[in-house]
Amino acid sequence: MTVVLASIWGVWAPYLPSFLRGLVITMEITGLGLAVAIVLGAILAGFKLSRFRTLRLIATVYVDIVRSIPVLVLLFLAYYGLGQLGFTLSGIASATTALGAYYAALLCEIFRGGVQGVEKGQKEAADALGLGRVSGFARVILPQAVLRVLPPSTNQLSNIIKDSSLVVTIGVADLMARSYQASASTFRPMDMFVLAGIIYMALYLVIARAIERWELNVQRRRG
Amino acid sequence: MSNDVVVELEGVRKCFGPRVIFDDVSLSVHRSEVVAVIGPSGAGKSTLIRCINRLNTFERGVIRALGHEVYGTEEGKPALKRDELRELRTEIGMVFQTFNLFPHLTVMKNVMLAPQRVKGLSEAQATARALELLEMVGLSHRKDAHPRQLSGGEQQRVAICRALAMEPKVMLFDEPTSMLDPELVGDVLATIRRLALDGMTMILVTHEMMFAKEVANTVVVMADGRIAEMGPARQVLSAPKTERARSFLERVLPHTDGGGVTDVRTHPQDQGGPIAGPIDSIGGSALWSREADEEELL
Amino acid sequence: MSAIALYTGEMLDGAVITLELTAGATVVSLVAGAAGAVGRLYGPKALKTFVMAYVETIRGLPAILQLFILYFGLTQFGIDISAYWAAFVWLCLYGTGYAIEIFRAGLQGIPEGQHEATAALGLTRFEAMRRVIIPQAWVAMLPALTNFVVLELKNTTLLYFIGVQDIMFHARLGVSNSGQPLVVYGIAAGIYVVMNGTISRVGGLLEKRAAIAR
Numbered sequence: 113m114t115v116v117l118a119s120i121w122g123v124w125a126p127y128l129p130s131f132l133r134g135l136v137i138t139m140e141i142t143g144l145g146l147a148v149a150i151v152l153g154a155i156l157a158g159f160k161l162s163r164f165r166t167l168r169l170i171a172t173v174y175v176d177i178v179r180s181i182p183v184l185v186l187l188f189l190a191y192y193g194l195g196q197l198g199f200t201l202s203g204i205a206s207a208t209t210a211l212g213a214y215y216a217a218l219l220c221e222i223f224r225g226g227v228q229g230v231e232k233g234q235k236e237a238a239d240a241l242g243l244g245r246v247s248g249f250a251r252v253i254l255p256q257a258v259l260r261v262l263p264p265s266t267n268q269l270s271n272i273i274k275d276s277s278l279v280v281t282i283g284v285a286d287l288m289a290r291s292y293q294a295s296a297s298t299f300r301p302m303d304m305f306v307l308a309g310i311i312y313m314a315l316y317l318v319i320a321r322a323i324e325r326w327e328l329n330v331q332r333r334r335g
Numbered sequence: 336m337s338n339d340v341v342v343e344l345e346g347v348r349k350c351f352g353p354r355v356i357f358d359d360v361s362l363s364v365h366r367s368e369v370v371a372v373i374g375p376s377g378a379g380k381s382t383l384i385r386c387i388n389r390l391n392t393f394e395r396g397v398i399r400a401l402g403h404e405v406y407g408t409e410e411g412k413p414a415l416k417r418d419e420l421r422e423l424r425t426e427i428g429m430v431f432q433t434f435n436l437f438p439h440l441t442v443m444k445n446v447m448l449a450p451q452r453v454k455g456l457s458e459a460q461a462t463a464r465a466l467e468l469l470e471m472v473g474l475s476h477r478k479d480a481h482p483r484q485l486s487g488g489e490q491q492r493v494a495i496c497r498a499l500a501m502e503p504k505v506m507l508f509d510e511p512t513s514m515l516d517p518e519l520v521g522d523v524l525a526t527i528r529r530l531a532l533d534g535m536t537m538i539l540v541t542h543e544m545m546f547a548k549e550v551a552n553t554v555v556v557m558a559d560g561r562i563a564e565m566g567p568a569r570q571v572l573s574a575p576k577t578e579r580a581r582s583f584l585e586r587v588l589p590h591t592d593g594g595g596v597t598d599v600r601t602h603p604q605d606q607g608g609p610i611a612g613p614i615d616s617i618g619g620s621a622l623w624s625r626e627a628d629e630e631e632l633l
Numbered sequence: 634m635s636a637i638a639l640y641t642g643e644m645l646d647g648a649v650i651t652l653e654l655t656a657g658a659t660v661v662s663l664v665a666g667a668a669g670a671v672g673r674l675y676g677p678k679a680l681k682t683f684v685m686a687y688v689e690t691i692r693g694l695p696a697i698l699q700l701f702i703l704y705f706g707l708t709q710f711g712i713d714i715s716a717y718w719a720a721f722v723w724l725c726l727y728g729t730g731y732a733i734e735i736f737r738a739g740l741q742g743i744p745e746g747q748h749e750a751t752a753a754l755g756l757t758r759f760e761a762m763r764r765v766i767i768p769q770a771w772v773a774m775l776p777a778l779t780n781f782v783v784l785e786l787k788n789t790t791l792l793y794f795i796g797v798q799d800i801m802f803h804a805r806l807g808v809s810n811s812g813q814p815l816v817v818y819g820i821a822a823g824i825y826v827v828m829n830g831t832i833s834r835v836g837g838l839l840e841k842r843a844a845i846a847r
Binding site: 388390421422424425427428429431433435436437438439448449452453497498501 | 744746747750752756757760765768772
Binding site: 300 | 696701705822825830
């Protein structure tokens, strides 16, 4: 057992620094993509809940279409397609755009569900107290909605981490791409992919645990 | 076990983890006897009857039912074989507090399922039996409805038919009316009363004191994890001997005159005698179920 | 323009492979997933642990990494599978992991009272599952199952990377020959939207029918 471990460590060690630099890029893409998705998703959710039919229609069409396009196709559209229109994006910018656009559509539905899931009586109570539309929403509805959307949003975060690996197809040197290169140069693909897998799992577990604790904290503070 | 005893519990103890729910419960139920189990919420009444058909396990003692012997898990006896357990369950009908009808099946199919799949009845036989039973509870016109289209009272009567379709030798009722709106209780109690008249052996957990007094031969008062008192219904309910039973009954029978509890039959419709009157007109249920609710609040 | 038309035709040919792989993998995954979920819920402890670990691995690793492990990784041990079969096996393994979760959630969503009622009636566990539990769980799982098919279909986009001649494979050829990425990938996107839209529509209809039948 120790022999096997020692020998595999011998294979891994030279590549570990490179993999970890790849991990940083993976996290960068994930973070940027998530940020865009949250902002755009919140705007779309606002549209969906709006009084104006046109805004609702725009959001519905966006969500229905973007949701059914595979992320990889969106990535190619951003990376190659936008270049044709004169917006040449870097690999990371393309990934941010594609992941942001796709996950905005999913988060929009989660956010909308979260707001609509808050009991009707809460809005009525806010109205009855004379809170305006804005402060009623900001101080009564939103704080309750946040708690509801956290668990499903966490799920999407882990999906973004995984989907960030698609940038291997456009030559961004993330964790996935580096393990692919290393597997070609060492002819030990399994060893390299297993190492990448361990790192992805570790990242996923760390983030999941952190968010879990944060959720617990929020819940505890709310009693 | 005498020939006449259908269900017998001997020194039964049930725990959930470290908490003892009840202990040292012994009880014999004879053929055609109706036993009402009453007592405050949380006394383990439901758990007790669920031990009889082994929906709950128990730790100590033995339960003999219809020739099957089930020992507590800590008695060091081999557990019942799966097939014998199924046989036991097919001979014991059970009616749940929450009905537990199968929502994806029609009323008819709910009643027909077990006779067809367990007893191997043909479609025609199962249909005939189901129709007969639904007729009896006055629901044959609802045979093609789905459970959620029925009122709670109707659902519970279908659930009774479902259990009866297996031609059980004993029926267990686990608070059959406590989830029902007061005005729907009467029809369900009427159905149970009819079964009693037909000589069905029944063990009934209930909050309906008037009904217990009227239909049951024996009343078992459970409190503080024991059988506080057990005896002929009229005697236990009217003149309880133990302090624990008396204090419970005083709470749930507030219209009685003091601790004596001499006459609980204050409702006019009960004056016709215990089992008089047409089957589907039963009085007092609304009144008494309201008091059952009060008990829940205490 | 005629180049675009030509490659659109090629992409539609690729769509046949995409659908073929999706359909085959969906069937295998659902059968294996149902078995896995039953093992996860009712099996012996070792089996439960194994199924849990399997599901976590499939759900925790990026899809493309899994595909690479199967196609490239196994060559390290002298195992060489054709691209098409590697793709199919991966879609099945991946789908099974997700299907197990869907079935588990569906089965666990059935109230305890339903299980008790079947037990009290003396139904065997098999009959109870077949007549009472699964018919109800099935209805509750329909939306998740629709999403599942869409997910598998989206997964097929990765397969061009190992040389499976699906929609993406032809789209990339079309881009390099026409120099029109926006148009060609736009058409590819359109094909996926139509396919996924159809799947969702069919799923919606099934849900509606199931809702009426109850």
